[in-house]
Amino acid sequence: MLLLAKNVRGSEQVLGDLHALVSANASGAQRIVEFMDEYGMEDLEALTFVVQERAEKAMRDAVQELPDGIYKNEIWASGLGPPEPFPIKITIHGDEIEVDYEGTPPERETGASNSTLSFTVAYTCYTLKCMLTPDVPSNAGCYRMFTVKAPEGSRLNTSKPRAVYLRTHTTWYCPANILYAMANAAPDLVQAFTGFPSSQLIYGRDPNGQVYDDHLFQGGGQGASSRQDGKSGLLFPTTAADTSVELAEARAPILVLIRQYVPDSGVAGRYRGG
Structure with missing residues (x-):
């Protein structure tokens, strides 16, 4: 872990993710073993x-x-x-x-x-x-x-x-x-396409000399289909969603003044876009 920490920006965030991945993998492996034991599988x-x-x-x-x-x-x-x-x-x-x-x-x-x-x-x-x-x-x-x-x-x-x-x-x-x-x-199986995302890369040092580095993500909204409205703030084909205001302000020295949907941006129709 020390080697990884020395080779990434924002190591306090990356190492936490890695520990979570290792823990999830260990838990998953244990449950697979229990499943195989229950059904007598080699x-x-x-x-x-x-x-x-x-x-x-x-x-x-x-x-x-x-x-x-x-x-x-x-x-x-x-x-x-x-x-x-x-x-x-x-x-x-x-x-x-x-x-x-x-x-x-x-x-x-x-x-x-x-x-x-x-x-x-x-x-x-x-x-x-x-x-x-x-x-x-x-x-x-x-x-x-x-x-x-x-x-x-x-x-x-x-x-x-x-x-x-x-x-x-x-x-x-x-x-x-x-x-x-x-x-x-x-035509009944497809959806209108997603509004393309926008993102901001923020990097610098705070007054204490601590490096901050973050990627703020905003989704344009999912397109409507023949069966339902598109989901707002979500994207296709990724499963990424907008970065939350609280998370953005906690990770970088920024202040979000307003966050809201653009009125009527989903366009009218039998089902609207996100």
């Missing part, structure tokens, strides 16, 4: 096989309900330069889905807004999972019918040693692209 291999098989069947059944076809969309994303097009092509065939990001802009040498293919795949598959089988516990079986492609050397499949720290600034558009394209195949 390992979890057979159980995990069944769980994944059932999850795969549920997802394939859901995909099978969608109309076969090719569904396209294009989003213009702004970032460090002028707006650029991010096209998407989704092919549904039987119980499988292929998502192709051919035409994605090339990777950047500066700005760190590139994404690895693994991160792009994660954002893509998670969006489809939430849309098609939201009530099925997530595991490997949920994703075996998905194929994700992005051109090598592009913003969504960058090559080493390109920087990727701000990859979410690019991959954030992937779920929106998927939802807009899939609206043509399954």
Whole structure:
């Protein structure tokens, strides 16, 4: 722990999180052992096989309900330069889905807004999972019918040693692209997209010389669906929520004067956005 403390900013916050993770892991391991003892199990291999098989069947059944076809969309994303097009092509065939990001802009040498293919795949598959089988516990079986492609050397499949720290600034558009394209195949299953987040990075030293370092997060609000209003202050595809006023003021020398919803920002409709 001492080595970690010497290599992070705000070690009093980081070490507390690490202790919590270690404790949670130990508690979880103990409960798994108790579960296996109760049912006389030597390992979890057979159980995990069944769980994944059932999850795969549920997802394939859901995909099978969608109309076969090719569904396209294009989003213009702004970032460090002028707006650029991010096209998407989704092919549904039987119980499988292929998502192709051919035409994605090339990777950047500066700005760190590139994404690895693994991160792009994660954002893509998670969006489809939430849309098609939201009530099925997530595991490997949920994703075996998905194929994700992005051109090598592009913003969504960058090559080493390109920087990727701000990859979410690019991959954030992937779920929106998927939802807009899939609206043509399954309009009742998609939601309007999330209002993009904003954040502030605060760093400095207080009068006592103590370093403070915090990341304040504000969500734009979740989009409405065909079944319900969007949630205010929440985001998709992350589960991040707004930083609380109390936490922000405790961690950094700031004073929040007002925090409120913007009237009518959810827009009128059968269901409003968050």
